[in-house]
Amino acid sequence: MIDMLVRLYDLPDCSELYASLQEQGVVLRRARAFEKHQVGEWALKNFSPKWKSEVEVACCREPVSCFIATREKQIIGFSCYGTTMKGFFGPMGVSENARGLGLGKAVLVRALEAMRDEGYAYAVIGGVGPREFYEKTVGAIEIPGSDPGIYGDVLPEG
Numbered sequence: 001m002i003d004m005l006v007r008l009y010d011l012p013d014c015s016e017l018y019a020s021l022q023e024q025g026v027v028l029r030r031a032r033a034f035e036k037h038q039v040g041e042w043a044l045k046n047f048s049p050k051w052k053s054e055v056e057v058a059c060c061r062e063p064v065s066c067f068i069a070t071r072e073k074q075i076i077g078f079s080c081y082g083t084t085m086k087g088f089f090g091p092m093g094v095s096e097n098a099r100g101l102g103l104g105k106a107v108l109v110r111a112l113e114a115m116r117d118e119g120y121a122y123a124v125i126g127g128v129g130p131r132e133f134y135e136k137t138v139g140a141i142e143i144p145g146s147d148p149g150i151y152g153d154v155l156p157e158g
Contacts, residue, residue: 001127003146006089006138008116008123014109017102021069026076028106030114031066033059039068042075043093049157051091054083067110069094069103079107081115081123085150089115089123105137112138127151 018028031039036059044052058066058080069077079092089111094103115123125134126149134140143149 001129001147001151002131003143003149004125004128004131004134004140005143006112006123006125006134006140008112008120011109011112011116011138014106017106018110021101021103021106024101025071026101026103026106027070028067028110029070030064031055031059031068031078033064035059035068039066039075039078043078043091046095047091047093051093054080054091057083063114065111065114067107067114069098069107071098077103077107079111081111084126085124087115087120087122087124088126090126104133108134108137 021028036056039059040052040055043055055066055078058064061082065082066078066080068075075095076098077092077094079089081089084090092104092107092111094107112123124143125140128134131142
């Protein structure tokens with residue numbers, strides 16, 4: 001899977017999307033350190049053990065580098081940055097029952113905004129799955145020669 005590059009100084013304005021989600025009862029915020037176990041377990045249950053590990057790293061950063069989307073105090077999406085490598089975005093995910101709200105775009109852009117606010121000009125999205133989503137949403141471009149990139153020697157599950 002390829003890596004992609006995003007210009008953080010050229011992110012889309014998502015203020016209307018954030019407001020729309022808020023009107024639908026969605027809260028988008030940084031996770032808190034004391035929620036590490038809850039967000040990690042949610043990532044494990046809905047995605048993978050490796051993503052649980054990355055969430056836990058993000059929740060130990062200062063500031064916490066994990067954003068969560070909740071509705072009725074239940075996690076429905078998340079995004080992280082600065083976990084696998086400095087300057088890297090990811091992982092991110094949205095519950096199957098919460099897809100179609102624009103939540104993927106919201107958690108993506110919110111984390112990228114945080115990276116920009118911390119002084120990064122660019123972000124790397126490592127090991128991209130939905131390439132077209134990142135191209136369309138934030139203008140990400142492929143980094144030539146990035147497959148397998150840093151993910152060439154990954155330990156197997158189990």
